[in-house]
Amino acid sequence: SSLDRTAKAERMFELMDGFLKNDPVSLQKDILDHVEYTVARSRFSFDDFEAYQALSHCIRDRLIERWHDTQIHFKRKDPKRVYFLSLEYLMGRSLSNSIINLGIRDQCADALSQLGFEFEVLAEQEGDAALGNGGLARLSACQMDSLATMDFPAWGYGLRYQYGLFRQVILDGFQHEQPDYWLNFGNPWEIERVHVTYPVKFYGTVEEDISNGEKYKVWIPGEMVEAVAYDNPIPGYGTRNTITLRLWAAKPSNQHDMEAYNTGDYIDAVVTRQRAETISSILYPDDRSHQGKELRLKQQYFFVSASLQDIIRRFKDGHKDLNQFPDKVALQLNDTHPALAIPEVMRILVDEERLGWNEAFDITCKIFSFTTHTVLAEALEKIPVDLLESLLPRHLQIIYDINSYFMEELKRRIGLDYNRLSRMSIVEEGAVKSIRMANLSIFCSHTVNGVSRLHSELLQTRVFKDFYEMWPEKFQCKTNGVTQRRWIVVSNPSLCALISKWLGTESWIRDIDLLMGLREYAADISLHQEWQMVRKINKMRLAEYIEATSGLKVSLDAMFDVQIKRIHEYKRQLLNIIGIIHRYDCIKNMAKDDRKKVVPRICIIGGKAAPGYEMAKKIIKLCHAVAEKINNDSDIGDLLKLVFIPDYNVSVAEMIIPGADLSQHISTAGHEASGTGCMKFLMNGCLLLATADGSTVEIIEEIGEDNMFLFGAKVHEVATLREKGSTIVKVPLQFARVVRMVRDGYFGFQDYFQSLCDTVEGSDDYYLLGADFESYLEAQAAADKAFVDQKKWTQMSILSTAGSGRFSSDRTIQDYAEQTWGIEPCRCPL
Numbered sequence: 001s002s003l004d005r006t007a008k009a010e011r012m013f014e015l016m017d018g019f020l021k022n023d024p025v026s027l028q029k030d031i032l033d034h035v036e037y038t039v040a041r042s043r044f045s046f047d048d049f050e051a052y053q054a055l056s057h058c059i060r061d062r063l064i065e066r067w068h069d070t071q072i073h074f075k076r077k078d079p080k081r082v083y084f085l086s087l088e089y090l091m092g093r094s095l096s097n098s099i100i101n102l103g104i105r106d107q108c109a110d111a112l113s114q115l116g117f118e119f120e121v122l123a124e125q126e127g128d129a130a131l132g133n134g135g136l137a138r139l140s141a142c143q144m145d146s147l148a149t150m151d152f153p154a155w156g157y158g159l160r161y162q163y164g165l166f167r168q169v170i171l172d173g174f175q176h177e178q179p180d181y182w183l184n185f186g187n188p189w190e191i192e193r194v195h196v197t198y199p200v201k202f203y204g205t206v207e208e209d210i211s212n213g214e215k216y217k218v219w220i221p222g223e224m225v226e227a228v229a230y231d232n233p234i235p236g237y238g239t240r241n242t243i244t245l246r247l248w249a250a251k252p253s254n255q256h257d258m259e260a261y262n263t264g265d266y267i268d269a270v271v272t273r274q275r276a277e278t279i280s281s282i283l284y285p286d287d288r289s290h291q292g293k294e295l296r297l298k299q300q301y302f303f304v305s306a307s308l309q310d311i312i313r314r315f316k317d318g319h320k321d322l323n324q325f326p327d328k329v330a331l332q333l334n335d336t337h338p339a340l341a342i343p344e345v346m347r348i349l350v351d352e353e354r355l356g357w358n359e360a361f362d363i364t365c366k367i368f369s370f371t372t373h374t375v376l377a378e379a380l381e382k383i384p385v386d387l388l389e390s391l392l393p394r395h396l397q398i399i400y401d402i403n404s405y406f407m408e409e410l411k412r413r414i415g416l417d418y419n420r421l422s423r424m425s426i427v428e429e430g431a432v433k434s435i436r437m438a439n440l441s442i443f444c445s446h447t448v449n450g451v452s453r454l455h456s457e458l459l460q461t462r463v464f465k466d467f468y469e470m471w472p473e474k475f476q477c478k479t480n481g482v483t484q485r486r487w488i489v490v491s492n493p494s495l496c497a498l499i500s501k502w503l504g505t506e507s508w509i510r511d512i513d514l515l516m517g518l519r520e521y522a523a524d525i526s527l528h529q530e531w532q533m534v535r536k537i538n539k540m541r542l543a544e545y546i547e548a549t550s551g552l553k554v555s556l557d558a559m560f561d562v563q564i565k566r567i568h569e570y571k572r573q574l575l576n577i578i579g580i581i582h583r584y585d586c587i588k589n590m591a592k593d594d595r596k597k598v599v600p601r602i603c604i605i606g607g608k609a610a611p612g613y614e615m616a617k618k619i620i621k622l623c624h625a626v627a628e629k630i631n632n633d634s635d636i637g638d639l640l641k642l643v644f645i646p647d648y649n650v651s652v653a654e655m656i657i658p659g660a661d662l663s664q665h666i667s668t669a670g671h672e673a674s675g676t677g678c679m680k681f682l683m684n685g686c687l688l689l690a691t692a693d694g695s696t697v698e699i700i701e702e703i704g705e706d707n708m709f710l711f712g713a714k715v716h717e718v719a720t721l722r723e724k725g726s727t728i729v730k731v732p733l734q735f736a737r738v739v740r741m742v743r744d745g746y747f748g749f750q751d752y753f754q755s756l757c758d759t760v761e762g763s764d765d766y767y768l769l770g771a772d773f774e775s776y777l778e779a780q781a782a783a784d785k786a787f788v789d790q791k792k793w794t795q796m797s798i799l800s801t802a803g804s805g806r807f808s809s810d811r812t813i814q815d816y817a818e819q820t821w822g823i824e825p826c827r828c829p830l
């Protein structure tokens with residue numbers, strides 16, 4: 001009875017002793033309780049890893065409290081919500097980030113030191129959650145942090161891969177891939193929701209039925225899989241708000257196929273069911289290319305279907321009229337990977353909710369917004385019609401229906417311009433008939449975003465020109481950003497303290513524009529001294545890491561020159577390596593006296609190559625071959641070293657970025673949609689050597705060309721350089737000389753490197769390494785010159801940090817909330 005329930009609630013209230021406390025003594029008690037009852041170790045004897053586990057559970061408890069409060073608050077207030085759909089999240093480690101966002105870093109450190117543990121050592125015990133490939137996935141993680149911090153009613157949805165991005169192991173200079181079974185040691189940062197499950201259907205047939213005199217379609221599935229929710233609380237900084245990242249895992253369906261059990265082999269039946277789990281077992285490691293694999297499509301639909309069932313259930317818990325859906329729900333498509341959500345919403349509205357087609361389509365177009373992250377043609381997703389027809393027969397029909405509606409509308413507006421109609425069509429005819437997911441997403445979304453201004457312009461003038469001309473009002477730009485919580489506060493505590501000291505406040509951690517205040521002190525000698533000290537501490541940390549991973553001792557006085565990102569031809573790691581060989585060659589040919597003028601450099605390269613990407617793998621091998629030669633040449637000594645950092649990931653980035661003096665962002669203009677690494681380096685006061693590509697164009701506007709080293713062809717010059725080739729391209733002799741050295745086997749592996757050399761010579765030099773080489777060397781020389789003048793360098797460094805505010809994901813999210821999603825903050829009371 002209701003009386004019983006009230007009595008029960010009162011009793012529970014009595015038993016609860018308020019919220020968990022955050023003073024060091026309470027924390028210690030909770031840690032020890034978890035040692036004993038969660039980790040099941042003796043509280044008198046536990047090691048660093050067990051201490052990490054206990055501490056994490058102690059933090060998890062605190063997250064859960066805030067998370068419950070936030071969810072109750074959202075439910076009570078019922079604001080419009082945003083649902084962020086992404087197939088990838090690169091969360092990295094959670095412990096330090098959570099402690100900082102909860103505002104209990106010092107208390108935790110105190111509590112631990114009294115128990116004889118060091119916080120930093122425990123934080124190192126945690127493995128990375130690497131459920132993504134690169135920039136796109138880390139962007140999702142940064143945006144979740146901003147959504148929570150800025151109190152937005154947001155949910156992230158994704159897949160809980162059992163194997164994250166592969167581990168990169170280097171053997172004899174070659175990349176090998178090893179599985180990342182990241183859940184081996186448990187994951188305290190997730191909460192399994194055994195009761196939040198949804199069935200997901202695949203295969204089968206579509207039949208017609210009649211109800212109340214009306215025809216409708218019924219999808220009779222051939223396979224059912226269960227989606228189970230795993231919730232990852234995402235705490236905001238300086239707020240009680242803690243939002244949810246809900247990741248789905250596949251489990252065999254509970255709806256028993258009795259027939260199979262009764263007639264067939266029991267063991268066989270169980271083994272077959274178990275195969276359902278493969279859907280969420282592995283992250284595809286291909287960055288910016290897709291292969292039209294069935295498992296990938298299954299993953300996409302599995303994730304979309306479960307998320308939408310969850311979203312609609314939440315909507316219906318309080319609302320009846322689906323026409324109100326767009327007032328309460330914004331669905332954000334992170335690239336086309338979740339674009340099956342569009343036909344899925346249509347299917348639910350038309351087949352299940354029995355709305356009219358037009359009404360359903362109107363609702364659909366009001367809820368979706370789409371962000372695209374690339375300009376590379378090979379990255380545009382196309383799904384073979386055959387594949388879709390067998391896996392999701394009803395969705396294919398719906399996509400065809402959408403396309404006929406689309407084509408009719410187009411014909412009304414542009415007449416029978418067949419070339420244009422076929423370019424814009426959602427269906428691509430051709431050898432393999434396929435569905436263009438980007439065209440579907442653009443047509444059915446109210447807003448299409450690019451990830452930097454340059455990228456957004458390229459979308460409008462090149463990639464999706466036809467669409468832009470038809471619906472200019474749909475196209476927007478949301479320049480990417482990164483969270484200063486992780487990329488300064490967590491990863492660079494000394495710089496964080498220094499900034500707060502000079503600004504006289506910690507408010508910049510929530511209000512990034514305050515960083516501009518540093519400009520005032522850019523020439524202040526005492527700031528310079530403290531700034532250089534902080535930089536030295538971070539370089540020391542990086543030098544120790546280099547020594548530990550490669551055995552190489554490096555001098556802290558050298559310039560630390562870093563390029564870390566996925567290995568890709570357009571990102572031009574090869575240009576960097578050719579530049580390094582050239583530098584080596586120059587030093588070798590120098591008179592002894594001239595060598596004194598050389599600025600010593602430690603060149604650091606890190607990044608993974610997609611397992612099937614042959615050229616990228618050759619670049620990694622070349623890097624090792626060159627390093628082997630240079631690092632063992634006694635003639636060179638400390639003047640030049642080259643290190644490849646293996647298994648680059650988020651936590652490695654957190655250690656490298658604060659220690660870098662110079663970082664390279666040198667993609668061929670027009671190829672890097674945005675790039676976000678550059679923003680992290682900028683915040684940390686590292687100078688950039690860059691082409692005018694993606695977001696660096698906007699960085700130039702913020703800090704001025706004088707405070708970075710810019711080089712290379714501009715985006716409007718690239719096409720001409722490619723077209724006219726050798727008639728206008730001036731490839732310096734030094735470039736040809738270096739390529740010759742590689743071809744002639746100067747670094748060994750002569751045969752293996754020939755095809756790599758082919759990609760940068762003559763008209764095959766698609767990414768224009770030769771054409772940009774001279775200007776690259778000039779930029780490098782300018783960097784050397786600036787480095788000698790440490791006063792100038794430090795000032796440039798301070799101005800970089802001071803000018804990085806625009807590149808906070810807080811700004812990106814604010815823009816999305818206002819201009820794209822139409823949502824308001826909903827702050828949970830303290």
Ligand code: 73E
Pocket residue numbers: 133134135136137139286287288289373374379451480672673674675676694
């Ligand atoms: O320029 C980056 C951008 O900064 C872009 O290449 C990257 O997204 C970043 C964030 O906006 C990106 N990743 C992918 N496409 N663009 C991608 C494609 C397929 C699979 C996984 C990732």
